[in-house]
Amino acid sequence: MEQPNLNYINELSGDNFEFKNKLIGILKKELPIEIAIYAEQFKNTNLILASQSVHKLKHKISILGLEKSYYIAEEYERNLKKNTTNLEPDFENILKIMQEFVNHL
Template identity: 50%
Template sequence: MEQPNLKYIKELSGDDIEFEEKFISILKDEFPSEKASYQEHIANKELAMAADVVHKLKHKFNILSMEEAYRFAVTFEEQLRAGTADMDSDFLVILNKIEDFLKTI
């Protein structure tokens, strides 16, 4: 399974360490609350609202060079909008992997 990494951020920053650090800081600030919001909406069976959060999160997957996770999130977002959350446990695996990664950088 793919691992999150900073390849895209490094390419985007073009060796601008300050830009890189700001970008990472934004990820670290936003991700935990978005993950918590997603989990709350799932727990409350608010699938359309969960889909909105998945929509936001999937772009972070691209930023962390997780193309497979991005494609998975696109499908999961559609599933949530259709009224089912069958892929939730697999999505949580991705979120937990990112959360663990963010703690290391």
């Protein structure tokens, strides 16, 4: 499986370490909250709301350079809208990898 990276954040921030740290801080703050919201919606089988959370999380997936994972999330979002949970284990794995990476920043 692909690994998260800071390439996009580094590209955005250039030599501005203050801006880079601010972006990382936002990731560290928002990612666990967004994952928790998604998990609660999924647990309550509110798949439409869960799909909206997946949509928001796709942006974090993209920021962390997970190109293949982005397409999995996109397909999973469509599945949830169709009331099916296909790809849920794959998406959960993506979230776990992202969370572990962000926790170590």
